[in-house]
Amino acid sequence: MTCLSLRSALASAFGILARPSGKASTSLLQNAFRTARHQRPQIATAPFSTSTPQFAKKKKAGTDKRITLIRYHLHHPTTLNPRPLRFSRNRALRHWTIHRAWNLYRAKIKRRRELELERQYNAMAAANEELRLGAGDGGKLFRKAQMKTGTWSIPERGGGIPIEYARGQVEWVGTTAGGVGGPAKIWDHGWKRA
Amino acid sequence: MKSSVRMLRPAQLFKDKSICHSCRRELRRAASTQAAGVADDAPGDLESSSFNVPPPSQQEAKQFDPLKPSRQRKAPLPSSRYQYRSPRYDRGPLAPHRPPPPTDPASRQFVPGPFSQSRLESTYHNTIAPDFMTLTYQHRPPGFQAPEKGPRLRSWIGDNPYFANRQLRGPRGGDVLRLLRKPITFRNIPGVERVTVHSYCKDVIYQGSGVLHVAGMALQEITGARVQTHVSKHPESGWGLQRGKHIACTVDLKGEQMYHFLDKIINVVMPRIKDWRGIRATTGDNSGNITFGFEPDTVAIFPEVENNYDAYPPKLIPGLHITIHTTARADKDARLLLEAFGVPFYGKIVD
Numbered sequence: 095m096t097c098l099s100l101r102s103a104l105a106s107a108f109g110i111l112a113r114p115s116g117k118a119s120t121s122l123l124q125n126a127f128r129t130a131r132h133q134r135p136q137i138a139t140a141p142f143s144t145s146t147p148q149f150a151k152k153k154k155a156g157t158d159k160r161i162t163l164i165r166y167h168l169h170h171p172t173t174l175n176p177r178p179l180r181f182s183r184n185r186a187l188r189h190w191t192i193h194r195a196w197n198l199y200r201a202k203i204k205r206r207r208e209l210e211l212e213r214q215y216n217a218m219a220a221a222n223e224e225l226r227l228g229a230g231d232g233g234k235l236f237r238k239a240q241m242k243t244g245t246w247s248i249p250e251r252g253g254g255i256p257i258e259y260a261r262g263q264v265e266w267v268g269t270t271a272g273g274v275g276g277p278a279k280i281w282d283h284g285w286k287r288a
Numbered sequence: 289m290k291s292s293v294r295m296l297r298p299a300q301l302f303k304d305k306s307i308c309h310s311c312r313r314e315l316r317r318a319a320s321t322q323a324a325g326v327a328d329d330a331p332g333d334l335e336s337s338s339f340n341v342p343p344p345s346q347q348e349a350k351q352f353d354p355l356k357p358s359r360q361r362k363a364p365l366p367s368s369r370y371q372y373r374s375p376r377y378d379r380g381p382l383a384p385h386r387p388p389p390p391t392d393p394a395s396r397q398f399v400p401g402p403f404s405q406s407r408l409e410s411t412y413h414n415t416i417a418p419d420f421m422t423l424t425y426q427h428r429p430p431g432f433q434a435p436e437k438g439p440r441l442r443s444w445i446g447d448n449p450y451f452a453n454r455q456l457r458g459p460r461g462g463d464v465l466r467l468l469r470k471p472i473t474f475r476n477i478p479g480v481e482r483v484t485v486h487s488y489c490k491d492v493i494y495q496g497s498g499v500l501h502v503a504g505m506a507l508q509e510i511t512g513a514r515v516q517t518h519v520s521k522h523p524e525s526g527w528g529l530q531r532g533k534h535i536a537c538t539v540d541l542k543g544e545q546m547y548h549f550l551d552k553i554i555n556v557v558m559p560r561i562k563d564w565r566g567i568r569a570t571t572g573d574n575s576g577n578i579t580f581g582f583e584p585d586t587v588a589i590f591p592e593v594e595n596n597y598d599a600y601p602p603k604l605i606p607g608l609h610i611t612i613h614t615t616a617r618a619d620k621d622a623r624l625l626l627e628a629f630g631v632p633f634y635g636k637i638v639d
Contacts, residue, residue, distance in 0.1 A: 157498065158498065158601050160502075160598075160599055160600060160601050161498040161501060161502060161601060161604075163599070164501050164502055164505045164599070164600075165498075165501050167505065168501055168504060168505060173514075175396065178374065178393070178394045178395060178396055178398065179393035179394060179398065180393075180394060181393055181394070186393075186394075189393060193391055207413055207417075208474070210418075211417065211418060211421060211474035211477070212474045214418055214421065214422075214474070215421060215425075215473060215474040218421075218422065218425055219427065222425075222427040223427070223429065223430070226427070226429065236427075240426070240427060242424075242426075245423060245424065245624070246620040246621075246623070246624055246637075246639075247637060248569050248623070248627065248633040248634070248637065249627075249632075249633075250566075250633070250634050250635075251637070254623075254624065254627050254633075255423075255624065255627040255628050257627075257630060257632060259628060259630075260554070260627075260628060260629055260630025260631075261411075261630075262407040262408055262411050262551065262555065
């Protein structure tokens with residue numbers, strides 16, 4: 095770029111017409127410039143406007159870049175099925191042992207849950223039987239207790255399970271320092287060591 | 289004993305090419321019977337323990353080189369790494385090679401985990417399931433037997449001779465034989481089995497596959513599982529749908545991922561939907577599976593989409609259909625279960 099500008103400056107100073115070929119003048123300086131220009135022909139043939147030609151052209155509606163990126167990601171080989179893990183002998187045996195232990199643990203938990211439910215069910219059945227026969231009211235209370243009106247309804251219609259029931263269990267529940275319905279006070283910021 | 293076995297080694301015997309085939313067979317049989325005889329003597333050998341033999345002398349112990357056998361070995365032992373490549377498809381119990389079980393890390397179906405326990409899952413096991421059992425408890429006195437009902441499918445009765453051995457009559461009141469709903473005890477408390485998230489992208493027909501790709505990406509982000517695309521089976525000229533076009537994508541969720549997804553829907557997404565009354569209470573397929581839909585605006589609420597909103601062309605964010613498959617045998621039980629999970633319902637009730 096500097097060469098070209100220098101050359102054009104010299105040419106204007108010497109009153110020489112700027113021509114692509116060096117036919118008219120074969121001076122040493124011009125020869126040197128010619129070789130320099132030869133190396134970067136695109137500059138000489140560049141259009142007059144300095145702005146990028148892309149802006150001037152009418153754009154064809156291309157694919158959204160975001161879609162292209164999503165496609166790259168979806169079809170990238172790392173997101174395809176990974177190759178199977180290969181363990182050495184000892185590592186495989188260790189995995190097998192852990193896996194069996196884990197299965198035993200899970201089965202034990204499942205069994206414990208089942209037994210607990212069965213215990214609750216049997217207790218419920220015994221209590222109902224007692225209510226039916228031993229309450230001494232001819233089973234009136236029992237019949238009341240057996241009514242299931244609105245059990246399978248929805249809260250909007252005055253039945254079902256209220257939405258307040260659904261609350262995921264957490265290990266610690268924030269206390270409501272500002273009373274019921276107030277903001278939960280999980281951390282006591284004003285606490286000081288006594 | 290060892291030398292006799294070596295003498296009878298079949299490979300040496302059969303190298304002699306001058307022996308005819310029948311003689312060779314005879315020899316082989318003789319060798320195998322000899323070998324079997326040797327094997328029979330083996331248990332007697334086993335009884336003599338190395339503890340009965342006097343220990344080696346000091347001289348022998350000094351001369352013993354433990355590395356000698358491994359140095360003398362010409363070929364190396366096989367590596368400890370298991371070099372066997374499992375077949376891609378299980379071709380049944382009669383196939384010579386079968387892939388390892390899915391619990392084996394070498395299996396292609398192996399999924400590591402679970403890495404976390406969902407809050408919703410533990411709540412279900414500790415609170416919801418016992419409460420559900422209590423809520424729907426129906427007392428039956430000891431010795432009570434429910435009255436016998438008629439057969440669900442009636443037979444053909446009449447004078448027509450073609451009624452003999454004819455197939456039973458169809459279900460009453462329609463073509464569908466509905467599931468039997470048994471009273472709920474501690475054995476059949478309904479729970480969530482799997483969740484299917486489905487997105488039908490009809491714009492694929494006019495706008496190209498980009499719609500499907502964006503929908504699949506959003507689904508993967510939301511659910512954390514790989515999507516599966518589906519091909520249209522029938523052409524539908526009214527919709528401009530051709531046969532064999534990729535038109536929809538689904539994700540099937542089970543276990544840990546399923547509970548995390550449900551937890552996210554119920555506790556994060558649903559409370560933030562504007563002007564939303566809930567799921568229509570008439571939804572369901574009469575066998576305990578409940579389906580509802582989310583609009584594209586709602587899908588944009590999902591934390592994964594919301595935090596990365598610029599990554600998606602806003603017009604292509606898909607709508608979803610979510611089917612919750614429960615083990616309940618009737619819709620009302622499934623609805624009650626989802627109510628306990630915290631899903632709001634609205635509208636009239638049919639069942």
